[in-house]
Amino acid sequence: MNTQTPEPSASQSAGATADAAEPGTVSSVNLVDCAAPHLYEVYAEGAIAADAFPDGGLMEQYVADICYDAFENYVGTSYDDAYAQGRYAVTSLRPTQRTWEQGDRRVSCLLTSVDGGELTGSARGADN
Numbered sequence: 001m002n003t004q005t006p007e008p009s010a011s012q013s014a015g016a017t018a019d020a021a022e023p024g025t026v027s028s029v030n031l032v033d034c035a036a037p038h039l040y041e042v043y044a045e046g047a048i049a050a051d052a053f054p055d056g057g058l059m060e061q062y063v064a065d066i067c068y069d070a071f072e073n074y075v076g077t078s079y080d081d082a083y084a085q086g087r088y089a090v091t092s093l094r095p096t097q098r099t100w101e102q103g104d105r106r107v108s109c110l111l112t113s114v115d116g117g118e119l120t121g122s123a124r125g126a127d128n
Contacts, residue, residue, distance in 0.1 A: 034121055044071070047107070048094075059094065075124070076125055087114060092109050094108075
């Protein structure tokens with residue numbers, strides 16, 4: 001069980017980027033133990049099986065396929081229910097066109113609180 005969670009590096013604020021050339025990108029993360037306060041928790045990872053960079057809706061479909069079913073397996077409730085209850089939201093780290101050209105196919109699925117507040121402890125099995 002991975003009990004470490006990525007946090008934006010000291011040079012970044014949550015949701016911001018250290019790479020001004022590509023707004024919305026993350027260039028590095030710091031791992032923290034889930035027992036410590038954190039903004040994001042990695043709950044699943046997968047790879048995109050495509051030859052060409054998936055633009056727009058196709059990228060969203062790949063991310064949904066990797067992340068949304070895995071959410072229920074990890075937390076113990078569906079994403080829709082957790083979001084409707086104001087508990088968790090989902091985001092992801094995914095390839096950009098530039099990183100795709102460098103061979104990046106990895107999608108990391110992250111959960112966070114709906115209100116943007118810090119989480120303490122792991123969400124793994126929270127509803128089991």
